[in-house]
Amino acid sequence: MTGADANYWCRRALVDGAFGEQVRVRVVGGDVTEVSVGVPAEPDETVLGTVVPGFANAHSHAFHRTLRGRTHADGGDFWRWRRRMYDAATRLTPDGYRDLAEEVFTEMRDAGYTVVGEFHYIHHTPQGEPYPGHAMELALADAATSAGLRLVLLDTCYLRAGVGQPLGVEQLQFADADVHRWLERWHALRDTLAGSGRELVTVGAAIHSVRAVSPDDLAVIAEGLPDDVPLHAHVSEQPDEVTACLEAYGVTPVGLLSAHGLLSPRFSAVHATHLTDDDISLLGAAGATIVMCPTTEADLGDGIGPAPDLLAAGAHLAVGSDQHVVIDPWEEVGRLEFDQRLRLGRRGVFPPEVLWTAGTVGGHRSLGLAGDDGRSPGLQVGEPFDAVEVDTDTPRTRGADPWQLPLVARAADVTATIVGGRLTRPG
Amino acid sequence: MTGADANYWCRRALVDGAFGEQVRVRVVGGDVTEVSVGVPAEPDETVLGTVVPGFANAHSHAFHRTLRGRTHADGGDFWRWRRRMYDAATRLTPDGYRDLAEEVFTEMRDAGYTVVGEFHYIHHTPQGEPYPGHAMELALADAATSAGLRLVLLDTCYLRAGVGQPLGVEQLQFADADVHRWLERWHALRDTLAGSGRELVTVGAAIHSVRAVSPDDLAVIAEGLPDDVPLHAHVSEQPDEVTACLEAYGVTPVGLLSAHGLLSPRFSAVHATHLTDDDISLLGAAGATIVMCPTTEADLGDGIGPAPDLLAAGAHLAVGSDQHVVIDPWEEVGRLEFDQRLRLGRRGVFPPEVLWTAGTVGGHRSLGLAGDDGRSPGLQVGEPFDAVEVDTDTPRTRGADPWQLPLVARAADVTATIVGGRLTRPG
Numbered sequence: 001m002t003g004a005d006a007n008y009w010c011r012r013a014l015v016d017g018a019f020g021e022q023v024r025v026r027v028v029g030g031d032v033t034e035v036s037v038g039v040p041a042e043p044d045e046t047v048l049g050t051v052v053p054g055f056a057n058a059h060s061h062a063f064h065r066t067l068r069g070r071t072h073a074d075g076g077d078f079w080r081w082r083r084r085m086y087d088a089a090t091r092l093t094p095d096g097y098r099d100l101a102e103e104v105f106t107e108m109r110d111a112g113y114t115v116v117g118e119f120h121y122i123h124h125t126p127q128g129e130p131y132p133g134h135a136m137e138l139a140l141a142d143a144a145t146s147a148g149l150r151l152v153l154l155d156t157c158y159l160r161a162g163v164g165q166p167l168g169v170e171q172l173q174f175a176d177a178d179v180h181r182w183l184e185r186w187h188a189l190r191d192t193l194a195g196s197g198r199e200l201v202t203v204g205a206a207i208h209s210v211r212a213v214s215p216d217d218l219a220v221i222a223e224g225l226p227d228d229v230p231l232h233a234h235v236s237e238q239p240d241e242v243t244a245c246l247e248a249y250g251v252t253p254v255g256l257l258s259a260h261g262l263l264s265p266r267f268s269a270v271h272a273t274h275l276t277d278d279d280i281s282l283l284g285a286a287g288a289t290i291v292m293c294p295t296t297e298a299d300l301g302d303g304i305g306p307a308p309d310l311l312a313a314g315a316h317l318a319v320g321s322d323q324h325v326v327i328d329p330w331e332e333v334g335r336l337e338f339d340q341r342l343r344l345g346r347r348g349v350f351p352p353e354v355l356w357t358a359g360t361v362g363g364h365r366s367l368g369l370a371g372d373d374g375r376s377p378g379l380q381v382g383e384p385f386d387a388v389e390v391d392t393d394t395p396r397t398r399g400a401d402p403w404q405l406p407l408v409a410r411a412a413d414v415t416a417t418i419v420g421g422r423l424t425r426p427g
Numbered sequence: 428m429t430g431a432d433a434n435y436w437c438r439r440a441l442v443d444g445a446f447g448e449q450v451r452v453r454v455v456g457g458d459v460t461e462v463s464v465g466v467p468a469e470p471d472e473t474v475l476g477t478v479v480p481g482f483a484n485a486h487s488h489a490f491h492r493t494l495r496g497r498t499h500a501d502g503g504d505f506w507r508w509r510r511r512m513y514d515a516a517t518r519l520t521p522d523g524y525r526d527l528a529e530e531v532f533t534e535m536r537d538a539g540y541t542v543v544g545e546f547h548y549i550h551h552t553p554q555g556e557p558y559p560g561h562a563m564e565l566a567l568a569d570a571a572t573s574a575g576l577r578l579v580l581l582d583t584c585y586l587r588a589g590v591g592q593p594l595g596v597e598q599l600q601f602a603d604a605d606v607h608r609w610l611e612r613w614h615a616l617r618d619t620l621a622g623s624g625r626e627l628v629t630v631g632a633a634i635h636s637v638r639a640v641s642p643d644d645l646a647v648i649a650e651g652l653p654d655d656v657p658l659h660a661h662v663s664e665q666p667d668e669v670t671a672c673l674e675a676y677g678v679t680p681v682g683l684l685s686a687h688g689l690l691s692p693r694f695s696a697v698h699a700t701h702l703t704d705d706d707i708s709l710l711g712a713a714g715a716t717i718v719m720c721p722t723t724e725a726d727l728g729d730g731i732g733p734a735p736d737l738l739a740a741g742a743h744l745a746v747g748s749d750q751h752v753v754i755d756p757w758e759e760v761g762r763l764e765f766d767q768r769l770r771l772g773r774r775g776v777f778p779p780e781v782l783w784t785a786g787t788v789g790g791h792r793s794l795g796l797a798g799d800d801g802r803s804p805g806l807q808v809g810e811p812f813d814a815v816e817v818d819t820d821t822p823r824t825r826g827a828d829p830w831q832l833p834l835v836a837r838a839a840d841v842t843a844t845i846v847g848g849r850l851t852r853p854g
Binding site for chain 1: 827
């Protein structure tokens with residue numbers, strides 16, 4: 001019982017895999033306790049229009065927002081962009097990051113995301129000292145609390161620059177002294193946040209990438225991280241990192257993670273753009289989630305990953321806004337489909353229900369917040385009331401089938417977001 | 428002298444290739460007569476924020492808007508989508524189309540387009556009779572006039588279903604009896620509109636595609652259409668149409684158009700997705716414009732055309748919203764860059780100035796409204812004052828370099844559109 005008590009009535013809502021009309025939603029302690037379709041509104045109910053489940057932003061680096069609209073002047077590639085991103089990181093302080101993250105999280109909330117998975121690796125000072133009292137992590141937790149956005153803080157293990165490469169001076173703020181120190185800090189962080197009363201915040205974990213930790217470190221993480229904690233990693237975003245892994249270890253990044261027992265339903269591979277057939281089979285067989293970040297993957301020239309093959313193999317899909325060139329779940333989910341059309345030369349690669357599932361259920365699953373694997377998208381009794389009211393009569397959305405809204409709506413069509421039963425309106 | 432007299436003052440404006448601060452714009456009869464940078468506002472001036480040149484939507488089929496958000500349920504391909512589009516066409520009447528087009532043109536205007544090239548082929552009744560008095564064309568002209576959007580009506584020659592294939596019953600409303608009757612009707616239409624006082628409307632021409640007319644027809648059009656009229660054609664959108672053309676004539680669609688003398692600076696190839704190296708050379712050497720329609724090409728699974736190669740060969744670029752799955756010039760222009768990043772695996776394929784040029788100068792050139800080929804994007808003395816005020820302090824745009832706005836802004840960030848000196852605000 002962590003959220004609000006409230007009574008809502010929706011003209012239309014997506015409930016357990018079907019759009020229904022005249023939908024009552026009763027909320028106790030932030031959770032849905034009753035969903036009734038086809039009932040009249042009662043005087044004590046807050047009346048809403050079309051309500052859909054809140055989107056999950058399963059991959060975010062909040063501070064990357066500062067680069068939006070500032071890195072396009074002189075060409076370059078992913079790696080040049082990364083140098084700019086490092087410059088931005090060195091300017092962060094806990095107070096500064098709190099304010100910046102609140103702005104970014106508010107943009108997410110107003111766009112229709114109700115939870116963010118923050119892949120967080122700025123946990124040390126630019127000189128490489130841990131911030132006292134988890135100051136950076138609490139700054140992010142406070143930012144999410146102020147913004148009214150659910151947060152899963154994916155504290156990240158980042159120990160080296162690459163295979164056999166020590167950290168560069170600009171990477172000291174990403175790194176614990178070794179993998180054991182990261183695990184210690186991770187447990188202490190979870191204990192600190194669990195007792196802090198920040199009801200919207202939970203803690204997950206991340207391995208930055210197979211560049212950033214050694215195979216031995218992977219084994220320690222597999223052993224030392226509790227089984228029920230969501231674990232994320234950047235995987236095969238750029239061809240160069242796949243090549244480097246093959247050269248060093250004779251296996252792909254997915255193969256390396258698999259060999260160390262890290263692929264499982266609690267694992268999320270972020271991007272997974274450049275995969276072999278074996279990689280796809282391994283991720284599918286493990287029931288892992290793939291967090292696609294379509295707007296980022298376009299911005300950074302990563303390419304278009306094999307999302308339909310991953311789904312067919314048994315993996316789950318989710319989306320993330322990652323570096324925040326765009327913060328718009330509709331555009332992110334829409335691109336999941338449109339990019340595949342460009343890649344495959346045909347329409348309707350994913351049925352609309354699959355897109356809703358990726359944007360909502362899949363992201364919650366990736367962040368350790370989901371119910372059943374196989375459940376349909378929509379409001380459900382027993383889950384938090386995290387939802388979005390979307391205006392279906394704007395110039396963009398007018399006339400669309402509600403199932404097809406992720407292909408036509410945009411952030412500007414969101415008129416309210418509800419997190420744990422609490423409603424906020426944009427602007 | 429066809430527009431308004433007005434005095435504006437902009438906090439910032441894109442003027443002849445550079446952003447300036449404190450910009451006075453004097454307008455007489457709709458045209459810019461003075462642009463002064465770095466001057467204080469005077470009491471008789473309407474104060475604006477950040478002002479950029481209006482975008483040109485160089486390819487539109489207004490009625491396709493009715494399909495938005497309604498064709499994604501059951502997969503399929505371009506050709507299946509086309510059958511749905513034909514169904515929508517048969518339901519159009521002049522009165523109905525006037526209302527529909529006004530809504531669509533208003534959406535364009537509010538998104539930041541100031542002119543549309545309407546590729547118009549519904550000029551006959553479903554039974555194949557010409558509408559008396561150019562009723563459909565006047566409906567579109569009236570719709571644009573009411574919406575305050577500049578219109579170049581690209582009346583389209585469409586005579587057969589394919590090589591050796593007569594028109595299907597569902598295509599009768601697209602077709603004149605033969606190419607001569609199309610030319611006659613075209614001249615009569617231009618005379619009618621020229622004398623009608625609809626100041627925002629001009630007439631151009633289009634060949635639907637090399638599917639839809641014979642080589643002999645192409646020769647008649649090259650001979651009979653005045654040299655100064657913009658001429659558009661769908662070119663190589665789908666691999667199948669290239670194959671059919673090669674089988675029938677032994678040349679690609681571009682090769683066929685070239686052989687009949689149709690490639691020139693007044694020619695625009697719409698899509699041009701599936702090109703050979705020779706096609707690229709021919710289009711470039713001719714100084715033709717390529718109208719890319721990125722959101723449509725993604726929606727229909729067309730693929731990503733070789734835009735940088737075309738530009739390097741000497742062709743010009745423009746954008747169009749085509750079937751209107753999206754009406755948003757920022758997103759269309761942004762995708763021109765982002766799609767190339769996905770195709771080529773690197774960032775910064777086009778410098779921002781090239782993107783502005785494609786969205787503004789290139790589109791005007793394609794529609795027969797441009798000044799010099801080589802001119803920079805921005806306001807210019809002697810041209811119509813067609814411009815957009817964009818809010819640079821929204822969650823999306825905050826912090827962006829103004830040059831990079833096409834990569835971050837969206838239609839919802841537009842706060843005013845000015846066409847021929849007349850200002851309207853969305854909503």
